[in-house]
Amino acid sequence: MRREIPMIVAFVAGVIIILEFFVPALTPVSSRIQNWYLVVVAFAILVGAFNLLRLNYMKVRHRRTDWPFAILLIVGFFTMALAGLIGGIDEGTAFDWLFNYFVYPMSSTMFALLAFFVASAAYRAFRARTVDSTLLLAAAFIVMLGQVPIGSIWVPSWWPFFLSPDWLKDRIMDIGNTAGQRAILIGASLGVVSTSLRILLGIERSYLGEE
Amino acid sequence: MRSALVAIGWCILVGAAAAQTLHTAASVSAADTPEDAGGSIDVAWEASPDEAGEVFEVLGYEVWRATSATGEYRKVADVEPGKKSYQITDATAETGVDYYYKVKVLGEAFGEKMDADTAPRGPVSASPQWFRAGRLNMLIASIILATFILLYISKARAGQKLFIRRIAGLEAVQEAVGRATEMGKPVLFVPGIADIDDIQTIASVTILGRVATMIAEYDAELLVPCARSLVMATAQEVVKEAYLEAGRPDAYHRENIRYLTDDQFGYVAGVDGIMLREKPAANFYLGTFYAESLILAETGHSIGAIQIAGTAMPSQLPFFIAACDYTLIGEELFAASAYLSREPRLLGSLLGQDWGKVLILAFIILGAVTAFVAQFGVEIGGYSINLAQLFEVK
CATH class of the missing domain: 3.40.50 (Rossmann fold)
Structure with missing residues (x-):
């Protein structure tokens, strides 16, 4: 029964939500199921927070690598939680101040790293070692040239329009790129249907630990 | 003397406006929202002729609702003017309850504010529908795809390599x-x-x-x-x-x-x-x-x-x-x-998925060819075929 009950729950909930897409009268039932999911998620947040605190406490207790950072995490966790619980989370509260001057800048710093990683990844990807990577390099060069103002400024009036970076960029983005993205989306959508059917019918049971 | 003339002119203009009345909204209709789970009613109307006129300035519309034609009406929506026709969905309606709707036009002329109500429209009630007809194509595509997947799963079960x-x-x-x-x-x-x-x-x-x-x-x-x-x-x-x-x-x-x-x-x-x-x-x-x-x-x-x-x-x-x-x-x-x-059964589902892809590919090619023919037309054996005319594609 340990495996049968989750499979029955997955089947019933899945079938109702799929049918609701076609049968409007089932919307109240489907909404109720989704509300139950939200309740489960709310309780799971407590499980996650407990897991985070327990692991970091163990790290400090056993003086594992970089354990002082674990103290920082525990202090930060309780500071934010207490600030939110006591003063609320509205504008001008302590929580809001901590969010704006600690959490937000730290997130922005991590996001900003992306600029450097794009440069290093582009350097590797655009090295013209094979035909594929040379084509990628050429396409990227044309698209980048077409995106910036200087790309169309340097083109003299007698230059054929179908060789201008602007025109070529539009063709690459609208035809090649869009077609590729749609192909991926069609394939992925079919994969979604197939995976959903396998789970609903109980054929895919790896999430229950059974071959 | 000059101010007396201005006052007389003003009185004539206000009098002219008062002589004309603000027009109500035209063609008001109220109907159950189609293909929904109940609990909502669509109210539609066409703009008051005064939106295009020069005497009145239409400030907006209000939609009012009551449970009987002569009962107490309650405002359910405010709508900004500026369109030829309007539609709102009253999502606060209760399923199975009869409602009457009025649309009130709010206008202004020479600083005077006024309004004009339509006659009540109703009774209309919200009800759930059993099928979203607009998604029939999705249902057919899903059934075909699911059939492919289940067919190949059963083939795999039967031991087919x-x-x-x-x-x-x-x-x-x-x-x-x-x-x-x-x-x-x-x-x-x-x-x-x-x-x-x-x-x-x-x-x-x-x-x-x-x-x-x-x-x-x-x-x-x-x-x-x-x-x-x-x-x-x-x-x-x-x-x-x-x-x-x-x-x-x-x-x-x-x-x-x-x-x-x-x-x-x-x-x-x-x-x-x-x-x-x-x-x-x-x-x-x-x-x-x-x-x-x-x-x-x-x-x-x-x-x-x-x-x-x-x-x-x-x-x-x-x-x-x-x-x-x-x-x-x-x-x-x-x-x-x-x-x-x-596992053969799981692999079978992949093959079914691939056949679904082949079917979609076939439809894409068919769509591209028909779109091309519709655009340019073809001539076969002296006969000119133009799909745009054939299917009245505009």
Whole structure:
């Protein structure tokens, strides 16, 4: 029964939500199921927070690598939680101040790293070692040239329009790129249907630990 | 004398406006919202002729509702003017209750505000419908696709040998786990940043089950940092079951499947920290990813890990392709669990999926050809065929 009950729950909930897409009268039932999911998620947040605190406490207790950072995490966790619980989370509260001057800048710093990683990844990807990577390099060069103002400024009036970076960029983005993205989306959508059917019918049971 | 003339002129203009009345909204209708679950009524009307006139300025419309024609009306919507026709959906209606609606036009002329009501429209009641006719094509496509998948599953069950094309990224899973075992380093599995209600996360967790069984058999260490509590709870159960199945329950460490944070870049910082401290030999990034994809993959590359990524997010695929050794593109992510299991029934579903793809491809070609013919027309044996005229395509 340990495996049968989750499979029955997955089947019933899945079938109702799929049918609701076609049968409007089932919307109240489907909404109720989704509300139950939200309740489960709310309780799971407590499980996650407990897991985070327990692991970091163990790290400090056993003086594992970089354990002082674990103290920082525990202090930060309780500071934010207490600030939110006591003063609320509205504008001008302590929580809001901590969010704006600690959490937000730290997130922005991590996001900003992306600029450097794009440069290093582009350097590797655009090295013209094979035909594929040379084509990628050429396409990227044309698209980048077409995106910036200087790309169309340097083109003299007698230059054929179908060789201008602007025109070529539009063709690459609208035809090649869009077609590729749609192909991926069609394939992925079919994969979604197939995976959903396998789970609903109980054929895919790896999430229950059974071959 | 001059001010007296202005006053007389003003009186004449106001008198003229008063002589004319503000027109009501035209063609007011109220009907049950089609193809819904009940609880809403659509009210539509055409603009008051005064919107185009010069005497009155139409300030807006109000929709009022009552449960009887002569009962007490309650305002349900305010609408800005400026269109030829209007429609609002009253989503506060109760299913099965009869309602009457009036549309009030609000106008102004020479500083005088006035309004004009329409006669009540009704009774009308909200009711749920049993089928969304607009989604019939989706239903037919879903049934055809499901039939293909179920047909090939039953063929696989009957023992028919099925050919599945080789997927390099999945062939490399065993190599990656083997490498980690030989080097005595852990395997890092990142299940994306979406919650468990996302199908890509579900696909990722099913792959985690297969990979965890392999890892347990090889006696390597598995690390799974999660961005959602529910994904962590699910992953813990999946990995525990995989270790039990591999006969290695003693090797399962619950604390290796941990929750970090829901915050996107906080999660990236946490995973990067794990990579730099633990130096995993193999990294798996499977699931839903956004801007963090390249930060994770480049950090993984910097520590020399063999990296296998997979996502159905088209905007993140180029980053994974550039920074990882193998990338599962779109459908390959959903095929991974079936591919790794080598179980005939699961492989059968992949073949059914492929036939669905062939069907869609055929429809795309048919659509492209008919669109081309509709645009330009063709001449066959002296007969001119123009699909635009044939099907009255405008």
